Amino acid sequence: xxxxxxxxxxxxxxxxxxxxxxxxxxxxxxxxxxxxxxxxxxxxxxxxxxxxxxxxxxxxxxxxxxxxxxxxxxxxxxxxxxxxxxxxxxxxxxxxxxxxxxxxxxxxxxxxxxxxxxxxxxxxxxxxxxxxxxxxxxxxxxxxxxxxxxxxxxxxxxxxxxxxxxxxxxxxxxxxxxxxxxxxxxxxxxxxxxxxxxxxxxxxxxxxxxxxxxxxxxxxxxxxxxxxxxxxxxxxxxxxxxxxxxxxxxxxxxxxxxxxxxxxxxxxxxxxxxxxxxxxxxxxxxxxxxxxxxxxxxxxxxxxxxxxxxxxxxxxxxxxxx
Amino acid sequence: xxxxxxxxxxxxxxxxxxxxxxxxxxxxxxxxxxxxxxxxxxxxxxxxxxxxxxxxxxxxxxxxxxxxxxxxxxxxxxxxxxxxxxxxxxxxxxxxxxxxxxxxxxxxxxxxxxxxxxxxxxxxxxxxxxxxxxxxxxxxxxxxxxxxxxxxxxxxxxxxxxxxxxxxxxxxxxxxxxxxxxxxxxxxxxxxxxxxxxxxxxxxxxxxxxxxxxxxxxxxxxxxxxxxxxxxxxxxxxxxxxxxxxxxxxxxxxxxxxxxxxxxxxxxxxxxxxx
Numbered sequence: 046x047x048x049x050x051x052x053x054x055x056x057x058x059x060x061x062x063x064x065x066x067x068x069x070x071x072x073x074x075x076x077x078x079x080x081x082x083x084x085x086x087x088x089x090x091x092x093x094x095x096x097x098x099x100x101x102x103x104x105x106x107x108x109x110x111x112x113x114x115x116x117x118x119x120x121x122x123x124x125x126x127x128x129x130x131x132x133x134x135x136x137x138x139x140x141x142x143x144x145x146x147x148x149x150x151x152x153x154x155x156x157x158x159x160x161x162x163x164x165x166x167x168x169x170x171x172x173x174x175x176x177x178x179x180x181x182x183x184x185x186x187x188x189x190x191x192x193x194x195x196x197x198x199x200x201x202x203x204x205x206x207x208x209x210x211x212x213x214x215x216x217x218x219x220x221x222x223x224x225x226x227x228x229x230x231x232x233x234x235x236x237x238x239x240x241x242x243x244x245x246x247x248x249x250x251x252x253x254x255x256x257x258x259x260x261x262x263x264x265x266x267x268x269x270x271x272x273x274x275x276x277x278x279x280x281x282x283x284x285x286x287x288x289x290x291x292x293x294x295x296x297x298x299x300x301x302x303x304x305x306x307x308x309x310x311x312x313x314x315x316x317x318x319x320x321x322x323x324x325x326x327x328x329x330x331x332x333x334x335x336x337x338x339x340x341x342x343x344x345x346x347x348x349x350x351x352x353x354x355x356x357x358x359x360x361x362x363x364x365x366x367x
Numbered sequence: 368x369x370x371x372x373x374x375x376x377x378x379x380x381x382x383x384x385x386x387x388x389x390x391x392x393x394x395x396x397x398x399x400x401x402x403x404x405x406x407x408x409x410x411x412x413x414x415x416x417x418x419x420x421x422x423x424x425x426x427x428x429x430x431x432x433x434x435x436x437x438x439x440x441x442x443x444x445x446x447x448x449x450x451x452x453x454x455x456x457x458x459x460x461x462x463x464x465x466x467x468x469x470x471x472x473x474x475x476x477x478x479x480x481x482x483x484x485x486x487x488x489x490x491x492x493x494x495x496x497x498x499x500x501x502x503x504x505x506x507x508x509x510x511x512x513x514x515x516x517x518x519x520x521x522x523x524x525x526x527x528x529x530x531x532x533x534x535x536x537x538x539x540x541x542x543x544x545x546x547x548x549x550x551x552x553x554x555x556x557x558x559x560x561x562x563x564x565x566x567x568x569x570x571x572x573x574x575x576x577x578x579x580x581x582x583x584x585x586x587x588x589x590x591x592x593x594x595x596x597x598x599x600x601x602x603x604x605x606x607x608x609x610x611x612x613x614x615x616x617x618x619x620x621x622x623x624x625x626x627x628x629x630x631x632x633x634x635x636x637x638x639x640x641x642x
Contacts, residue, residue: 072545073460080457087513088479094490163378171628172386178620180574182592198411244640282639296576323489341486352481
């Protein structure tokens with residue numbers, strides 16, 4: 046790293062000469078070095094290595110020869126990988142869509158309500174956000190106990206309410222296990238989109254709303270024609286974060302359903318598949334660091350693309366809005 | 368607004384229903400922690416017949432929760448100390464000095480905001496093994512500190528930039544050294560940013576399960592989230608103990624949240640909410 050001649054932004058007399066410039070340079074190095082070294086060693090280097098790993102063949106934890114795209118070809122053509130990949134990817138997509146529909150729409154509704162500043166709004170805000178701070182391990186285990194088919198409080202309560210016929214093993218039935226898991230996740234996260242949307246609504250200038258109301262616009266018109274369009278940046282952020290979150294799913298299915306995504310891989314997602322392929326499957330003993338790295342690279346490309354496109358989209362909207 | 372009062376009962380009903388949905392599971396968890404397992408099965412919804420702390424003491428001693436919590440505190444505190452110290456130093460250099468490579472370094476750190484570091488777990492595992500750091504708390508501290516730096520540098524550089532330019536020149540004329548200017552003059556002025564950085568990183572680090580799962584083997588080194596899974600495997604039929612464990616695990620964060628909820632809400636949504 047080299048200093049430009051003008052030195053600090055604060056400015057100083059140019060005559061004080063070289064020794065000071067060298068001293069400044071040394072200080073800058075001292076200030077920057079710890080962060081640069083730590084970040085390079087434990088973020089940049091591992092991520093570049095992860096990309097490189099996918100291009101080699103592996104035996105256990107030992108690297109063998111260069112494999113080109115061999116790992117990717119294996120992932121897409123060699124049993125059982127294509128089926129596992131498609132199943133996990135499909136489950137991630139379902140989680141994303143369901144989260145958008147259930148969690149984020151509910152969050153938007155709650156934000157619209159809270160923005161009207163009802164009695165107790167601050168307290169409600171704090172309560173709704175509380176689960177966001179809880180560990181997903183706690184949340185997962187807690188709901189696993191509640192949803193236990195025999196002893197769980199959910200089915201018991203349904204029985205008391207005369208809904209016993211609807212009681213079922215919520216986490217054990219392949220058709221509904223993933224939906225149940227997504228709802229548990231939504232219970233934990235709901236406060237987050239609520240706060241983001243609420244901040245977006247509160248940022249809408251009060252004059253706009255007043256002017257529209259004076260012109261005789263109904264509350265629904267105000268919401269639809271003024272608030273919703275101005276909420277676009279918040280929506281973009283929530284869509285991006287939901288996408289990243291849905292495709293990074295790991296803790297919740299791991300804790301509640303186990304590393305194989307029980308029942309019968311109905312809750313298997315890319316995060317679990319990646320972990321099993323990298324560190325060894327419990328049931329089959331299958332471990333393949335090459336194929337695991339290929340999965341990581343694909344997820345990496347997908348996530349980085351979405352966040353980049355999202356960021357560019359956001360930036361452009363902001364420019365348009367001035 | 369005339370429409371306002373008409374809808375208020377409905378609005379309150381919705382808000383109360385959602386508050387109950389959020390709080391009921393936690394209240395139920397807390398109550399069950401005082402019951403016996405038989406009581407949980409027979410009277411799941413009632414109050415405990417006897418308010419006994421037996422479950423908690425079993426969790427604290429037998430299930431090693433004291434140890435797990437201690438490990439979590441150490442890992443979180445050490446990671447945050449590194450993030451704050453190194454992040455502030457780098458943010459100060461990037462925000463206050465013009466030098467060739469400034470923009471490049473800033474963007475270099477910022478790139479880390481988008482990189483999902485968990486996907487590099489295989490190289491990280493091998494790297495930690497080669498450094499003899501596997502199954503140590505240092506493996507966690509280093510990875511949390513490194514991956515926490517981009518957001519810290521982003522937030523702190525922005526804050527340092529907004530401070531007036533004469534501040535450091537005045538201190539320099541007074542003959543203060545570079546380190547004194549940084550630590551005594553500038554750092555106290557960015558305290559609000561340090562709070563945001565702390566909150567933004569505190570909860571994700573405290574709650575992280577993924578890296579301990581991969582790096583930590585020894586039971587006495589497990590952090591709370593990882594220790595919980597061992598605990599659940601061991602006591603899976605003893606629901607009273609399980610609920611006590613869950614309650615105990617939730618208490619530190621919930622207690623902190625009750626005191627600092629506004630900071631938490633602002634800190635955890637920083638990045639998604641402007642201003």
